[in-house]
């Protein structure tokens with residue numbers, strides 16, 4: 001079988017006295033949508049942060065394409081092609097949508113005599129607008145700071161940014177939480193489109209209908225450990241809920 005794109009084993013992470021992850025495993029193959037599910041506090045966001053360079057694990061190993069990696073910073077995960085939409089969004093409130101979209105990747109046009117590039121604001125605004133419109137997010141202003149946008153619009157900007165830049169994997173932590181019905185459907189369509197383009201998606205969600213609708217596989221965390229994994233086509237919503245709550249125990253064999 002092909003080497004997994006991401007293979008994390010025995011990941012441990014504590015915050016003071018709180019053991020957020022207690023030997024969690026996670027794997028992801030190229031071109032699949034994996035839903036990472038679990039009850040509140042199971043450790044989903046912590047695992048996503050570790051796999052995208054936001055937090056450092058206290059223990060365990062992570063391999064990308066079979067090679068051990070240690071992501072010391074978000075930029076290191078990004079250069080491995082991994083992007084994230086965080087639950088707390090992590091947009092810069094004072095910047096415009098385009099300022100957020102191109103933060104750290106600003107487009108330049110040649111300055112006088114071809115020397116000293118200057119910011120190509122027109123291009124950055126246009127590309128941001130186009131990416132947001134593909135998601136059905138209409139922005140009245142491309143210059144006003146994102147602090148003036150609605151929660152759903154901010155979420156749209158964050159999702160559009162991640163899927164635009166991701167080359168290998170995009171982690172989406174509750175990407176539809178602030179969205180209405182129509183935008184939620186567009187995000188789910190976008191997840192399929194991203195997958196079909198060969199980029200893997202890790203979807204963290206409490207919404208079992210979204211999980212069933214869009215994922216290829218499901219990995220279940222409980223109390224900081226992976227307790228089950230399923231092919232979505234052969235599992236019911238009841239079984240997923242049972243695995244999350246501990247009512248159903250699975251010997252780790254599938255996936």
Ligand SMILES: Nc1ncnc2c1ncn2[C@@H]1O[C@H](COP(=O)(O)OP(=O)(O)OP(=O)(O)O)[C@@H](O)[C@H]1O
Pocket residue numbers: 015018019020038039040041042043044045046047
């Ligand atoms: N920065 C932090 N400082 C202290 N404790 C934290 C921190 N981040 C997470 N935790 C704790 O780690 C545990 C796992 O949290 P995490 O956010 O990863 O869970 P989750 O599965 O994403 O939960 P939810 O579905 O509620 O978002 C929780 O007990 C949480 O309180």
